[in-house]
Amino acid sequence: MPGAPLSLEIGIMRIAIALTGLVAIGGAARALDVSLKTPEVVLEAPPLTSALTDTTWLISEDFDTSSALPGGWSSIDYTDVIAPTYWNVNDLNTYGGTGAWWCGTEGDGWTGYGNMWRQQLDLTLDLSSATGITGLTYWQFFDAEWANPEPPDDTWDGGTVRVSTDGGTTWSVITPQQTYLYSSIYAFFLQDGTHDIPGWSGRLTSPDWEEVTFNLTPYVGGEVIVRFDFASDKFASPEDGIYDPALSAWFIDDVAVGNTSLDVYFEDDMEGALKPEWNPHAGPVTPSGDWWDIVDDSHPQPDGRPVYVSAPNALFIGDPASSQGDGTYYADDHELRPLDNGVELPPIDLSGDPDMETASIRWQERAKRDGVGGYQYFDVSTDGGTSWQEIEYRLEAGTFDWGEEEISYSLNAYIGMSDVRVRLRAGTGTGPEHYLYWYVDNVEVFYTKDATGIEGDLPAIGGKAALHDASPNPFNPRTRVSFTLAETADVSLRIFDVSGRLVRTLLDGRELAGDHSVSFDGRDNKGAALPSGVYTARLVTGETVQTTRLLMLK
Ligand SMILES: [Ca+2]
Ligand SMILES: [Ca+2]
Ligand SMILES: [Ca+2]
CATH class of the missing domain: 2.60.40.4070 (Immunoglobulin-like)
Incomplete structure (x- = not known):
């Protein structure tokens, strides 16, 4: 799609040159942009057009014809939505004898729980033949990050108990007779967007193990699922070593369900085979969503600089609602999850021309990175997007304006392949205050034909x-x-x-x-x-x- 020079705006370009005194000398003064917001701002990005006669464009996208992603482009969330299950029966810490449920793992030099955990242990109880005042009792040991986040939350990581009477479709928190220690666990808000989920947090000290009792009388006559639901936030756990490296989360032992007449409906000390009523699993991971978007200059503009190279739009990933006010995506923003989100280009066919000599991709970008956890990736897939090869990630801190970094990659290794996928991917990791934003404009995929003997031809x-x-x-x-x-x-x-x-x-x-x-x-x-x-x-x-x-x- 090369061609269509933006001749209407050349006059603006000349004004820019006159005001700045800038003449096209040296590599820095190439290709003045024509989409200037103010005359004194001179961009250096090349336009989409080129006069190179033996170059063929496979993709030439300026994002300017629509406020939606162009056809064939897609924004995809790569957040790991299939998390491991960590609830397990272990001898590490028991109330009596051997075996207790443990919400934890032994990692690389640490023991306990990790960041952004959601671990659920479900116990299905058939109370259809139960009668009278019926209760659940068990012993627990609890150890999780606690401190004072902003109200209404009053602890960071923790666990709560819920019940479902419709087979797991809907859940309600139930309160033990001993009452919960905290009234609002931040990790549940982070993961589900809900404040005021009460539960346990911190460490039980005297004694280490405590007995907990729930009244299940309201559920007599049917089936009820009891869920031990643990959540952690992005930061401060044994996994990152910032909190006690032996922080052990939640142990449960000697579980019994019965009534005041001493009828027993369920009993398990976790010392034998795992009973089928138990179902440990990871909780659902809320995706970070599809964050790549098309923006125009109504978008908050970092440093007041243009948000595009060619007007009126560019591709963007970041959070314009960030508290920083500059469109930066902050992974530690309390409403946001760690980011792992890519935009995939339409499939590229590099098999169609036997004379293909070089193939390339390039784009213009404006980006900000924190140098710690805010990453920009460029990846290639040759199996239709099933697996991706990381070609490069850029991490170093800084704010990079249009044209400051040369963004181009050779695709020569893929010449002859009919389905080459490329993606730009943004990630922010799980630690606090990792951030980036990334504007992209004028994406081109092109190839050149045999350039030898060019002088004679x-x-x-x-x-x-x-x-x-x-x-x-x-x-x-x-x-x-x-x-x-x-x-x-x-x-x-x-x-x-x-x-x-x-x-x-x-x-x-x-x-x-x-x-x-x-x-x-x-x-x-x-x-x-x-x-x-x-x-x-x-x-x-x-x-x-x-x-x-x-x-x-x-
Ligand atoms: Ca036991
Ligand atoms: Ca934590
Ligand atoms: Ca554009």
Whole structure:
């Protein structure tokens, strides 16, 4: 979809140049953006158009035609929704004899529970033949992070007991005769969005084990499921070592159900085979949701800078409702879960052209990362999205404006494959205050055909532009490539190695009439130093192609 230059806005571009005094000199001044919000802001992103005659675009997306994700694009939540089950019968800590239910595990150097746990132990009780005043009694040991979060919550991690009389469809918290120690557990609010779930937290000390009794008389005559429901938040558990590394969560032993006439309906000390009435399982994990979105400049704008390269839209992931007010996604925001969310591009067919020489993806972005837990990933799948290879993740802290980072990746390894999937993925981990935001615009997937022998194949030098010899030449590792334009033109200036492979794009966009000089630092598009050897600088303006040889000697 290259073409359609945005000619209507060229006048604005010229105003920008006049106000800043910026002339297109050097690599930094390429491709002035035409979607300026204020004249003095000059962006450096190349437009979608290119004059490179042997380049074919497979995807060229500026997100500007709709406020929804384009067709074939999808925002997908990769949050691990199938969590392990940790409730288990263990001899680690029992009320008597051997065996007790334990909501915990022995991890790498720690024993207890982890962050963002939701562990549920269900006990199905058939009370259809029960009579009279009926109760559940058991012994428990409890040890979980407690402190004072913001009201109405009064502890962080903890456990509560619920019942269901409709087979598990709906649940109600029931209160023991001994009453709960806390009135609102933050972890349940974090996971379910519900305050005022009471329960146990902290550590029982005197004695370590306590007896708990629930009145089940209201459920006599039917079936009831009793659920021991444990939840932890994102932070401070034995898993991350910030809390007691032996914080052991919840132990349950010597469970009995009976009535005041000493009829017994259920009994288990967990010393024999597991009774079928028990059902330990992980609770449902609430997905973080599909966070990638299309935004325009009504979106909160970090630092007041434009939210797109091409107007009016760009792709974005972040939380505009963040308390920071800059659109940053804060993983520690009390209403939000750790983020693991990707946008997948439409499938890419790299098998359709036998002359395909190089294949690439590039995009423009504006991003902010905390350098600790806010990650940007670029992944590729060659099995239809079943498994993904992490090509790169970027972690270093900073705020990166449009054009500050060269975002392009070679897809050469996938040439010949008919279904190549790529995704941009954002993650924030489980610790506190991890954050990022990420704007993406002008995503292009393209390939070039055989570029060897280019000098003989393409039209002779035209009159509109002149490419000059590089200086110095030979060079180590930096040189300058100069050219003169007779009129404003769409220009690309690229470096190819001796085998004809594209190694570096120096310019790709609209340049003004006059003399231009572009620095080449001997590095490829990913910033890696190139080896000594012969390179070709290739200037394309309109339909003319000119080349000049470069020799790097180290
Ligand atoms: Ca026992
Ligand atoms: Ca915690
Ligand atoms: Ca756009």
